[in-house]
Amino acid sequence: MTPYDGPSAQDRPPLIDGFGRTVTYLRVSVTDRCDLRCVYCMAEHMSFLPKAEVLTLEELDRIASAFVGLGVRKLRITGGEPLVRKGVMGLFGALSRHLATGALDELTLTTNGTRLAEFAAPLAELGVRRVNVSLDTLKPELFRTLTRGGDLAKVLTGIGAAQAAGLKVKLNAVALKDDNAAELPELIRWAHARGCEVTLIETMPLGEIEADRTDQYLSLGALRRELESFWTLTDIPLSTGGPARYVEVAETGGRLGFITPLSHNFCEACNRVRLTCTGTLHTCLGQEDAADLRAVLRAGGSDQDLIEAIRLAVDGKPKGHDFRIERAARPAVARHMSTTGG
Template identity: 35%
Template sequence: MLEDKFGRRFHYLRLSITDVCNFRCSYCLPDGYQCDGDRDFLSKAEIRPLVQAFAGLGTSKIRLTGGEPSLRKDLPEIIALCAQTPGVDKVALTTNGFKLPQMIQSWADAGLNALNVSIDSLDPRQFKAITGHNKLDTILKGVDEALALGIKVKINSVLLRPYSESTLSLAMEWLKDKPVSLRLIELMQTGDNQAFFKANHLSGQPIKDSLLRQGWLQVLREKTAGPAQEFAHPDYAGRIGLIMPYSKDFCKSCNRLRVSAKGKLHLCLFADQGLDLRDLLRDGDVKAIQARLVELLGRKEASHWLDKGYTGATSQLAMLGG
């Protein structure tokens, strides 16, 4: 089992397979994707021993992220590779949903059983203003198709000052009969969004207080669950989750590690640097990869220090998949 010096155990790997994204979200890539280097992303031959190494050390959940992972044509094969690895019982994907209607069946057939879709507003005009794309109806159609296939669906929505009040109002109506979990995520400061962060950051605490007053009850987290505090209500088919990275003791429950699309281990989303695994991945020596993972985990710190304005090497969220 991967365990750090603070007693935290890591059941969950977030694996980026590309840093390319085709959206222009205002809080992440407002000017679109800027290619600043080669696109020598991990191959299936490199991903296989990496996933085997993590699974052998107790990791049971793999989330594939980007950038936008659906831009890789071999995504179904990568999903299948993960799903067929002994010890891995959940394969999840985070996507902007751009290709969801035409691709979800192939992903399900490959072994995908959980899906996170980024939808920052249920108002089509606001959605276009945030993302640069008029694709909300297409994405919502894909969500319905995923649900029909029995895939567990979560919706990621970043809290932004101009939009959040209307977003939450529309979402509450939508959740009445839509069995998804809406994850409201506090905007995080990164290396290139400091002015935007100061103008648009909202705390999730007032929303949590309001939910509790309205009879929503907090749900216990599973061992492989992400950092959201999730709430359920008997009158709603859907749930609401809050991800509040600036809240007290947020990092105490950390159970996930990240590997970038170029094979670097990130002990935290906001770590100083990625720690290179690529040489071992190319060799395919699972035992050697495991030994390095155990060694490097000793460097993991107690906190991300976001509350002190520290953003580490994360210039924007697409580089590592959030």
């Protein structure tokens, strides 16, 4: 694909929302499709978008590059599963030019790991330095159940390939009270022994799915207290541009993050927005706000038109989300996490 050279960040005011927060982090979904069907992420029988509604790789590059020109320093490619998107390495190649110029600090991705064995080395060659891999269990049968048919061995092979290619790997695990809560300490030990960080995530009320999230909700505050009964956790002032709060675990020598949208709101320092694969910009994960950037592009809009649409959306970024985990409460938003983009 031919790279789109967006506007330079020089002499352009930064993206600052109505509450004084500077947006420096864009998560870009390249597809709503995935080769797994995780129970907390998707309905079992999903209806996927027709190709005409999905942005082309060139359109994704144009929007992402416009954000880089407006001061965004971190791009994360997400999905669905980003590595199932045909030609996605061309997008990584195009966006890597911003790393070369110094306009971008980091280009990375979140993946389920099933295709990392194939793509890890090419990603490293294009300047990707770390990846987030979703992994909720080390038990093959439970993994198959949670993903509705996934093969744990493929993911573990992918993690090994990523590390062999020189990529740093962070594992993301959704804490599920009835499924993986008892094994989370062992998952953390396993990851830290292999040099991987771990971030634990509370289940979020996104999308209409078959299960009742109330039954699976596990407060990470309670889990931290349990971990502190046998480990020494020390808070560290680390920021990776996301919502996690980090500790060092003395006994394992590794780093552990907590993302707590329900038990501890992290909105006051939110610096990120999300672009869906259809070109919809969401400035808050837990609100129904939306700006249609695809319409701007396909109506023949200029670079300035695109910039103005982005600024208008960011200016209206909500103060915070409305996540609740009450029994019988409807999801905060109807769209699935796989549609929003991680």
